[in-house]
Amino acid sequence: xxxxxxxxxxxxxxxxxxxxxxxxxxxxxxxxxxxxxxxxxxxxxxxxxxxxxxxxxxxxxxxxxxxxxxxxxxxxxxxxxxxxxxxxxxxxxxxxxxxxxxxxxxxxxxxxxxxxxxxxxxxxxxxxxxxxxxxxxxxxxxxxxxxxxxxxxxxxxxxxxxxxxxxxxxxxxxxxxxxxxxxxxxxxxxxxxxxxxxxxxxxxxxxxxxxxxxxxxxxxxxxxxxxxxxxxxxxxxxxxxxxxxxxxxxxxxxxxxxxxxxxxxxxxxxxxxxxxxxxxxxxxxxxxxxxxxxxxxxxxxxxxxxxxxxxxxxxxxxxxxxxxxxxxxxxxxxxxxxxxxxxxxxxxxxxxxxxxxxxxxxxxxxxxxxxxxxxxxxxxxxxxxxxxxxxxxxxxxxxxxxxxxxxxxxxxxxxxxxxxxxxxxxxxxxxxxxxxxxxxxxxxxxxxxxxxxxxxxxxxx
Numbered sequence: 001x002x003x004x005x006x007x008x009x010x011x012x013x014x015x016x017x018x019x020x021x022x023x024x025x026x027x028x029x030x031x032x033x034x035x036x037x038x039x040x041x042x043x044x045x046x047x048x049x050x051x052x053x054x055x056x057x058x059x060x061x062x063x064x065x066x067x068x069x070x071x072x073x074x075x076x077x078x079x080x081x082x083x084x085x086x087x088x089x090x091x092x093x094x095x096x097x098x099x100x101x102x103x104x105x106x107x108x109x110x111x112x113x114x115x116x117x118x119x120x121x122x123x124x125x126x127x128x129x130x131x132x133x134x135x136x137x138x139x140x141x142x143x144x145x146x147x148x149x150x151x152x153x154x155x156x157x158x159x160x161x162x163x164x165x166x167x168x169x170x171x172x173x174x175x176x177x178x179x180x181x182x183x184x185x186x187x188x189x190x191x192x193x194x195x196x197x198x199x200x201x202x203x204x205x206x207x208x209x210x211x212x213x214x215x216x217x218x219x220x221x222x223x224x225x226x227x228x229x230x231x232x233x234x235x236x237x238x239x240x241x242x243x244x245x246x247x248x249x250x251x252x253x254x255x256x257x258x259x260x261x262x263x264x265x266x267x268x269x270x271x272x273x274x275x276x277x278x279x280x281x282x283x284x285x286x287x288x289x290x291x292x293x294x295x296x297x298x299x300x301x302x303x304x305x306x307x308x309x310x311x312x313x314x315x316x317x318x319x320x321x322x323x324x325x326x327x328x329x330x331x332x333x334x335x336x337x338x339x340x341x342x343x344x345x346x347x348x349x350x351x352x353x354x355x356x357x358x359x360x361x362x363x364x365x366x367x368x369x370x371x372x373x374x375x376x377x378x379x380x381x382x383x384x385x386x387x388x389x390x391x392x393x394x395x396x397x398x399x400x401x402x403x404x405x406x407x408x409x410x411x412x413x414x415x416x417x418x419x420x421x422x423x424x425x426x427x428x429x430x431x432x433x434x435x436x437x438x439x440x441x442x443x444x445x446x447x448x449x450x451x452x453x454x455x456x457x458x459x460x461x
């Protein structure tokens with residue numbers, strides 16, 4: 001209706017008001033438009049995982065591998081247009097063998113057109129030269145030269161066109177005609193493995209949802225097992241009948257392909273959501289996808305190579321991460337430094353395995369958590385020159401030393417330009433009440449001009 005009244009994109013406001021004096025004007029909300037397009041990208045996951053945004057307000061879907069799920073190309077296209085119409089959106093959809101041809105047909109209102117690969121030339125022939133989306137000056141020059149449609153350009157030799165209007169024009173023409181194609185760059189890589197279930201009638205009961213998830217988990221894990229693979233990152237997507245899409249991510253510390261374990265992690269993740277899963281009018285599709293996978297050889301427990309203890313720890317980490325979030329569960333990795341505060345780094349427990357950690361045995365030589373920075377203590381009756389204090393005061397409390405292990409001498413990192421230039425002697429100290437401390441002497445008696453100081457660096461459990 002706006003176009004029929006003479007309102008076109010790019011028209012000056014004064015000219016628009018002169019043509020339609022009583023029009024209502026709304027300020028464009030680019031941020032809201034971007035959010036809408038992002039939501040539509042996730043929504044279109046129901047048709048194919050290969051989706052790309054097509055600015056300013058379009059989407060490009062690669063559907064060659066998913067048309068059979070809908071009974072063909074036209075049923076898929078009709079389903080998308082109908083569902084978008086229910087959401088209050090007017091969509092123009094076309095299908096073609098190249099991205100440029102599909103864009104040209106869709107943007108110039110040839111909606112519903114299906115141009116099979118190799119037949120693009122016939123379908124785009126009647127489109128205006130503006131469908132090439134070349135520079136405005138080029139389009140105007142083409143019209144002045146009597147070349148008003150794609151058919152007019154297609155019938156002309158390419159070299160004279162390139163010499164007069166530039167090579168970009170002939171490249172666009174070849175793409176629209178289906179002679180060449182540019183690759184489609186999806187908004188994210190397609191999943192490695194996936195299993196999905198579509199429902200003729202939307203489901204909303206908890207038992208129905210659990211049954212669907214169980215079937216999908218078994219189907220997905222069977223596919224992983226056949227290829228000796230396991231998933232490290234899973235994504236569960238719930239497509240609601242009203243167009244809303246909800247996605248949750250489940251991470252695993254080991255390559256996972258056991259359906260029961262996967263279902264347990266999904267259930268715990270759903271229970272821990274701050275915003276509970278709301279089926280609304282029901283889910284018409286559910287999908288479980290593997291975003292990251294790894295080799296997973298068969299495990300035979302009970303023999304000499306049994307790793308049951310290690311697996312139980314990894315299972316515990318998976319359950320904690322599913323309950324509290326992957327960022328809430330950390331592990332330590334060794335770093336290239338002998339100073340305690342630089343020797344280890346806390347990273348997410350489900351992240352990539354980097355670095356190694358020495359065996360600590362039953363008695364850890366250092367606390368897992370250190371005070372940062374180390375806190376000064378008041379040492380009394382220290383054994384000179386290398387002994388620990390027999391009594392010390394920390395945070396206003398006096399402690400008597402009963403048992404001592406040490407010292408462990410750590411030299412400064414002389415290659416670093418830092419103020420820390422003195423050696424440290426660390427002691428594991430226990431008092432009469434069973435409190436265990438890790439403290440150190442900074443400096444050596446009789447070797448420095450400045451007085452020796454003592455610090456508390458950590459506590460043992």
